Amino acid sequence: MKWPAVAVFFALSVGPAGWARLQATAPAVESRDELRFVLVLTRHGVRSPTWTNQRLDDYAKDPWPQWPVAPGLLTAHGKQLMTLFGAYDRAWFAQHGLLSAEGCADAGKIYLWADTDERTRDTGSGLADGLMPGCHLEVHALAGDAQDELFHAVRKPDALQTQAAFAALHGRIGGRPEALANAYREPLDWMQRTLLDCKEQTCYVPGKKNLLAVSPSLAPGSGDHLAELKGPLTTAATFAENLQLEYLEGVPDAALGWGRVNGEQVESLMALHAAASDLVQRTPYIAHLQAAPLLDAIFRTMQQAESEKSVAGAIGPAGERAVFLVGHDTNISNVAALLDAHWLIDGYQRDDAAPGGALIFELWRRPGKLDYVTVSYWVQTPEQMRRKITLSLAAPPASADVYLPGCSSPEAGAPCGWDEFQSLITADLAKP
DSSP states (O other), rough: OOOOOOOOOOOOSSHHHHHHHHHHHOOOTTTSSSSEEEEEEEOOOOBBOOSSHHHHHEEEEOOOOOSSSSSBBBOOHHHHHHHHHHHHHHHHHTTTTSOOOOSTTTGGGGEEEEOOOHHHHHHEEEEEEHHHHSSSSOEESSSSSSSTTTTTOOOOOHHHHHHHHHHHHHHTTTTOOHHHHHHHHHHHHHHHHHHHTSSSSSOOOOTTTGGGOOOOEEEEEETTTTTEEHHHHHHHHHHHHHHHHHHTTTTTTTGGGTOOOOHHHHHHHHHHHHHHHHHHHHSSSHHHHHHHHHHHHHHHHHHHHHTTTTOTTTSOTTTTTEEEEEEHHHHHHHHHHHHHHHOTTTTOOOOOTTTTTTEEEEEEETTEEEEEEEEEEEEOHHHHHHHHHHOOSOOEEEEEOOOOOTOOOOSSOOOOHHHHHHHHHHHHHHOO
């Protein structure tokens, strides 16, 4: 059994016949069941902000902190956290009989594929160090800085795609990007006061840009962007995530957000990031274009593990026990949107794809060769990251079972029968 997770019970909308089928084919995880395979779709670990300090400083009274690495790179602290996570994964796999508890004999049963960014490669390296210390487990990736379409499916969207993405996002905000500032006025005001160190509702610092005055707009995308949503909300989302990164990196309390916020307040301000991410990454049409190839690869890799035969398009060779895909929060949000998957972890906003967090796809078998899949979300808590706390089976990361509508049963672990899982993914991939 896995550690205690959030238990949520849902009423299935599949009708009596469908419910009976799910009960028959998607049993709860039981101790006699065999864990056959795990696929981990993880975000990279704690990184520095992607904006330069010069750009960030335009909006703040005081300079933003200097990070020990260039913009957008994994920090040493972030890599150490991923090593701790890798060691925990190994212990959990061993507990369930998937791998041996130590040594290098099972190194050939783990396959890691990372995006080509330095932060994702380094995250993969950190995981490998924890999973198989001293075993020189290889982290696979495309050569150089080539764009990996597994993680960045949309390279040059055509006019029809950008117009459709614009229309989809346009509909979700009622065609009024300026309305977002009113909808999130309170947290936006709070962010503005944090940036400019003022107590009143309206504040102004000579020479500094006003967050609330950022011109709202929505337009068809350019480059590899399907749609361009700009304004106070999306700008503040970047600042909120930067404050979260400071907290997770272990910036001292007196310096966190210039000493003007604490951990609980950072969590609250992340509501701005959650709202922006929901619009930009979880709008179904956008998510489908960006994540269908990745979900297809995940599905083929699961099929390969279930059939124990090579499947074209699968990640890694047949016979692997665990496959890690190291990407970005956008990848997790996009895939989750296609699956209509959600989670809530204490210390984070709903559906937050936090640094190092991962969607876990487990393939199980019951006696009688009845296979089923469970999906969950694992992430170190903010305090575990901030204090670099060693993980163990007795002190695990946080987790939540993920319920897949039309597939999962409302039992512990929310299992999906293998046939139902295949049907669900096939239907999701077929959506426009």
